[in-house]
Amino acid sequence: MNHEFYIKRCLQIAKNGIGTSRPNPSVGAVIVHKNKIIGEGFTSVYGKNHAEVNAINAVKNPKLLEKATIYVTLEPCSHFGKTPPCADLIVKKKLKNVVIGCLDSNSLVSGKGILRLQKAGINVIVGVLEEACREHHKRFFTVQEKKRPYLILKWAETKDGFVYPKPIIRPQELVSESIKNNAPIWISNQYSQQLVHKLRSKEHAILVGTNTVLADNPQLNVRSWFGENPVRVVLDRSLRIPKNANILDGSVKTIVICNVGSLRREDRRENVCFEEINFFKNIGKQICDVLQKHNIQSLIVEGGTQTLQTFIDENLWDEAMVFVGDCNFKKGVKAPSLKTNKVSEQNIKKDVLKIYKND
Numbered sequence: 001m002n003h004e005f006y007i008k009r010c011l012q013i014a015k016n017g018i019g020t021s022r023p024n025p026s027v028g029a030v031i032v033h034k035n036k037i038i039g040e041g042f043t044s045v046y047g048k049n050h051a052e053v054n055a056i057n058a059v060k061n062p063k064l065l066e067k068a069t070i071y072v073t074l075e076p077c078s079h080f081g082k083t084p085p086c087a088d089l090i091v092k093k094k095l096k097n098v099v100i101g102c103l104d105s106n107s108l109v110s111g112k113g114i115l116r117l118q119k120a121g122i123n124v125i126v127g128v129l130e131e132a133c134r135e136h137h138k139r140f141f142t143v144q145e146k147k148r149p150y151l152i153l154k155w156a157e158t159k160d161g162f163v164y165p166k167p168i169i170r171p172q173e174l175v176s177e178s179i180k181n182n183a184p185i186w187i188s189n190q191y192s193q194q195l196v197h198k199l200r201s202k203e204h205a206i207l208v209g210t211n212t213v214l215a216d217n218p219q220l221n222v223r224s225w226f227g228e229n230p231v232r233v234v235l236d237r238s239l240r241i242p243k244n245a246n247i248l249d250g251s252v253k254t255i256v257i258c259n260v261g262s263l264r265r266e267d268r269r270e271n272v273c274f275e276e277i278n279f280f281k282n283i284g285k286q287i288c289d290v291l292q293k294h295n296i297q298s299l300i301v302e303g304g305t306q307t308l309q310t311f312i313d314e315n316l317w318d319e320a321m322v323f324v325g326d327c328n329f330k331k332g333v334k335a336p337s338l339k340t341n342k343v344s345e346q347n348i349k350k351d352v353l354k355i356y357k358n359d
C-alpha cells in the first residue's frame with residue numbers, strides 16, 4: 001500500500017480545518033479498503049468531532065472497517081477532552097491498521113494513543129511524511145512545545161528596502177479627528193493583498209505597532225477572502241491611539257497592550273481588552289505571555305519596522321513573509337533586517353514573495 005499517497009490526501013483535507021478547529025489541531029483522516037478511499041474527515045470546530053470520528057461516520061458500509069486502514073496526520077487522542085478518545089473508537093470499530101504521520105506532543109496523549117491501539121492488537125505504523133505533518137500542525141506544536149503562539153512576521157518593502165515613504169510620524173502631528181483620513185501606502189499589488197487576507201483568515205491574531213495605527217488607520221480584517229477575522233492586537237505603550245481609530249471600533253475582539261500603570265478608567269472600551277506589560281525589556285516575550293493567556297494559537301506581526309524588529313531581536317519568530325513590490329521610495333522608514341537565508345521565493349505578478357523560516 002502506498003502510505004505516503006494516503007497521508008498526502010490526509011494533509012490535503014486537513015487544510016479545511018485550519019482557522020476553525022483551534023485550539024485543536026486540524027487533523028486529516030482517510031480510511032482505505034482494498035486501495036479505495038471509503039471515508040474521509042477533518043477536525044470539526046472546537047468541541048465537535050475529531051477527524052477520525054468524521055472519517056468513520058463517512059463510511060457507508062461499516063462492515064468494511066474491520067478490514068480497513070485508517071490514515072491520520074496526528075496520533076489519535078487517548079484522553080477525554082471535549083470529546084471521547086479517538087483511539088477507543090478505532091479499537092471499538094476494530095480497524096485493522098493505523099498509519100500515523102506524527103506523534104502528538106501533548107503530554108496527555110503522546111505515545112499513549114499508539115499504546116492503546118497496539119494493546120488491542122491493531123498494527124500501527126508511525127512517521128509517514130512526518131516532517132510534512134509536523135509542518136502542517138506547526139501552530140499546535142509551537143503552543144504545546146514552546147508555550148507561545150506560532151509567530152509569522154509579514155511586511156511589504158520596496159525594491160530599495162523601505163516600508164513607508166515618509167519619516168516616522170510623531171504623535172504631535174496627529175490629532176484624533178485626522179486619523180479617519182489616514183490610509184496605508186500600498187507597496188504590494190492587489191493579488192498580494194488578497195493573499196494577505198487569505199493568510200489572515202488562517203491565523204488566530206494579528207498585531208501592529210502604535211505608529212502603524214496612526215499612519216495607516218488599518219482595519220486588519222479579512223475583506224478580500226472568506227473566513228473569520230483575526231483577533232486584533234495593538235501596542236499602545238502610553239495609550240496615544242485616538243478612540244476613533246478603526247482598530248478600536250469593537251467589530252472584533254481586540255487586545256491593547258500598554259505600559260504598566262498607564263491604564264485609566266476612562267480608557268476602557270467595550271470589546272477591547274487592555275493588558276499591561278513592562279515596555280523596558282523583553283517586550284516580545286511579554287506579548288507572547290499575554291497571548292498565551294488569551295489562548296491565541298498563532299499571530300501575524302504586520303509591522304511597522306520597530307515592532308517587527310522587536311520580535312526579530314528577541315529571536316521570537318517562526319516564519320517571515322516579505323512582499324517586495326515593484327517600486328522604489330529612495331527614503332522613508334527602512335524595512336526590518338533579517339539575517340536568515342530565504343527558503344523560497346515566488347512571483348505574484350510583478351511582486352516577489354520571499355519566505356524565510358527560523359529553524
Ligand SMILES: NC(=O)C1=CN([C@@H]2O[C@H](COP(=O)(O)OP(=O)(O)OC[C@H]3O[C@@H](n4cnc5c(N)ncnc54)[C@H](OP(=O)(O)O)[C@@H]3O)[C@@H](O)[C@H]2O)C=CC1
Nearest residue numbers: 155156163164209210211212215237303304305306307310
Ligand atoms: N509596508 C508595510 O508592510 C508596512 C508599513 N508600515 C509603515 O511603517 C510605519 C511605522 O513603522 P514604525 O515607525 O517602525 O512603527 P511601529 O508601527 O512599529 O510602532 C512603533 C511604536 O510602537 C511602540 N513600540 C513598538 N515596539 C516597541 C519596543 N520594542 N519598545 C518600545 N515601544 C515599542 C512604540 O510606541 P510609543 O512611541 O508610544 O512608545 C513605538 O513608537 C508606518 O508609516 C506604516 O505605514 C507598517 C506596517 C507594515
Ligand SMILES: Nc1c(N[C@@H]2O[C@H](COP(=O)(O)O)[C@@H](O)[C@H]2O)[nH]c(=O)[nH]c1=O
Nearest residue numbers: 156185186187188216218219220221302
Ligand atoms: N503597505 C502595505 C501593507 N501594510 C500593512 O497592511 C495594513 C493595512 O491593512 P488593512 O487596513 O486591513 O488594509 C497596514 O496598516 C500595514 O500593517 N501590507 C501589504 O501587504 N502591502 C503593503 O504595501
Ligand SMILES: [Zn+2]
Nearest residue numbers: 050076077086
Ligand atoms: Zn481525537
